[in-house]
Amino acid sequence: MLRKRSAAPPPLGGANPDARRYENKLLVILFLGFGLVFFDRQALLFLVPFINEDIPLSNTALGTLSGVLALTWALSGMISGRLSDRLGRRKPVIIIAVVLFSCLSASSGLVTGFAALLAARALMGLAEGAVLPASQSLMVEASQEHRRGLNMGLLQGSSAGLLGGILCPLAVVWIATQYSWRLAFVITIVPGLLLALWIWRSVREEPPGGRVMTQPVAEAVDAVAKPSIGSILRQRNIILCVLIACAYMTWFFVIITFAPVYMTSVKGFSPATMSGVVTCLGVAWVVWGFVTPGISDRFGRKNTLIVFTVMAALCPLAVVYVSSPVMLGAVVVLTYTGLGCFTLFMATIPAETVPRGALATALGLVMGIGELAGGFLAPVIAGWASDNWGLQTAMYISAAGAALVVLLALGLKETAPAVLRRKNAAAVRAGAAERTTSEAAVS
Numbered sequence: 001m002l003r004k005r006s007a008a009p010p011p012l013g014g015a016n017p018d019a020r021r022y023e024n025k026l027l028v029i030l031f032l033g034f035g036l037v038f039f040d041r042q043a044l045l046f047l048v049p050f051i052n053e054d055i056p057l058s059n060t061a062l063g064t065l066s067g068v069l070a071l072t073w074a075l076s077g078m079i080s081g082r083l084s085d086r087l088g089r090r091k092p093v094i095i096i097a098v099v100l101f102s103c104l105s106a107s108s109g110l111v112t113g114f115a116a117l118l119a120a121r122a123l124m125g126l127a128e129g130a131v132l133p134a135s136q137s138l139m140v141e142a143s144q145e146h147r148r149g150l151n152m153g154l155l156q157g158s159s160a161g162l163l164g165g166i167l168c169p170l171a172v173v174w175i176a177t178q179y180s181w182r183l184a185f186v187i188t189i190v191p192g193l194l195l196a197l198w199i200w201r202s203v204r205e206e207p208p209g210g211r212v213m214t215q216p217v218a219e220a221v222d223a224v225a226k227p228s229i230g231s232i233l234r235q236r237n238i239i240l241c242v243l244i245a246c247a248y249m250t251w252f253f254v255i256i257t258f259a260p261v262y263m264t265s266v267k268g269f270s271p272a273t274m275s276g277v278v279t280c281l282g283v284a285w286v287v288w289g290f291v292t293p294g295i296s297d298r299f300g301r302k303n304t305l306i307v308f309t310v311m312a313a314l315c316p317l318a319v320v321y322v323s324s325p326v327m328l329g330a331v332v333v334l335t336y337t338g339l340g341c342f343t344l345f346m347a348t349i350p351a352e353t354v355p356r357g358a359l360a361t362a363l364g365l366v367m368g369i370g371e372l373a374g375g376f377l378a379p380v381i382a383g384w385a386s387d388n389w390g391l392q393t394a395m396y397i398s399a400a401g402a403a404l405v406v407l408l409a410l411g412l413k414e415t416a417p418a419v420l421r422r423k424n425a426a427a428v429r430a431g432a433a434e435r436t437t438s439e440a441a442v443s
Contacts, residue, residue, distance in 0.1 A: 018208040023142045027151055029202060030135045031159040032195055033098060037128045038164025040105035040188050041069065044121065045260055046169045046278065049271050050181035055114055059261070059391070063383025066257045068118055069125040070249075070375025074368040076129025081364020082229070090134035090360065091203050095196050097134075100127035102192020109185030129371070132156065133363040136347045140359070142207035145417050148351075149293035149301075153343040157289025161339060165282020169275040177271075232362050237353045237413055241345040241366045244408045248309075248345065249374025250401030251338055254382045255316045256281070258394040262319060266391050273325050280329035284336035292340025293348060300419040301344050301352075302412045309409065312338035313402035316395040338402060346370070352415035374401065 044065060048057060057065070080097075084090045104124040111117045135155060143151040172184040232238055260278055263269040269277065288308070296304035315335040322328040350362045378401070382394040414420065 016208070019142070020144075022204070022208050023144065023147075023151070025202065026139060026142050026207070027154060029195075029199060030139055030155050032163075033094065033199065034131060034135055034155060035159035035163030036098070036191055036195060037101065037131050038160035039168045040101060040124065041128060042164040042168045042256070043105070043172045043184060043188070044108065045257060046172050046275060047176055047181045047184060048261060049264060050176040055111075055117060057114070059258070059386045060380070060383045061114060062261065063257060063379040063381075065118060065121055066253060066379040067376040069121045070253065070371045070379070072122045072125030073129035074371030074376065076126045077133055077364045077371065078368035079364070080130035081133035081360040081362075081368075084134050084137065085358065085360045089205055090138050091199065091205055093130050093134045094203070095199050097127050097130040098192055098196040098199065101131070102189045102196075105192070106186045106189040109182035129368070132346075132367055133360045136351070136363050137360045138203065140347070140351045146297060149297040149343070149348050149416070150290060152347045152351075153290040153293030153340060156343045156347060157293070157339045158286045159289075161282050161285025161289045165285040166279050167282075169278045169282065173271060173275045229361065229365065232354060232358050232365065235353055236411070237349055237415065238362055238366070240408055240411050241350055242369045244345045244405050245366050245370025246373035247401045247404040247408065248338060248342065249370045250378040251312060251316070251374075251398045251405070252342070253375045253379050254394050254398040254401070255319070257379045258382060258386060258391055259316070259319050262391045262395065267323070269325060277325055277329050277332065280332045281336050284333045285339045287333075288337045288340035289343070290340070292337060293343045296344055296348070296416060298418055300414050300416045301349050302409060302414050305341050305344050305409045305412070306406055308337040308341050309402050309405045311335050312341070313399050313406070316398035320392050320395045341405075349412065349415050352417075
């Protein structure tokens, strides 16, 4: 059982030069790794107008493709997270996963029908789901305390935004226009294999000088060798993060699945114009991906999550009500803030709540259950609703997901070390002032 104990946040760690250099190197490697995951995952969504010429896809079929990948991603994340905690090794998990998802992404370009495409995406999800929990576990242990939120934001948010949100629509649409949509899938195998080699040569199971983070900083708990899943889920922050993940992934997967087709089929944008607007999503993804968690390092995870989620709820509504592509792109950059919040509830808050022995398991549970509800069920439901009531319904479902996150986030307990130190210092000052007042009254 996980037992709470009161403890002051640990001091800053990772001060030696070798540790700092490794922290930065690991960040670059894992940044590219998870970015490539999202490049492969997003490619299908931007290639739908081209795929439709060979394999007709209804909104329900598109939602099913997105949902099945999320389902296998979720199962893989939960299983691989628990497995890596039991084995105490994350590097082999990442290497195998990168090789497999690169090969399976390439296989999407070889299919001739919907069933084969569905199978290829499902298998790809099994491989991709193992990458994030293992990567986050390695990164959080190598990160200096004052950079923890920023590093996790760059790894998970900005990487996916840069490669999956900016480079992906530009690259795959151009390749599909100039050559074929099949080639756009096939060539992804090359960077994946090169990255796997780099991980094998450079990544360590433990950073130089030992782990920077050996205990959580908020709601600190006594280290237990292998905490049970039940004890992990009894943590208030973990339960809330799981529920937030379900709602926030509904916001994300519904808007990213249906916004491109909404812009081409309802608004009448050309594929090139659509890719330009979607690139603005990627720009916002990159910027808010590190700005949001960086702000949370200073001002707190909870307040940051609430404020930026309120902004995120406006993004799918803008897709419906803003008609000008230029204006829509500008509004999207300002309101597509949710991906910066993903790092907070999927990685940083859980990492600051549970001990190391439960870290990958907790991250896998938050990601996995969130993917099941928001990544698997939500796109399928939104696709069915869109076929019956119009594509704007999907955008309303996305906005509702963000609104629910705001309500759930009100119940979180703060975990940011800087905020906890300020609260502790204020409590000490208040206690000293109270004792001084009491002594003065007695005298």
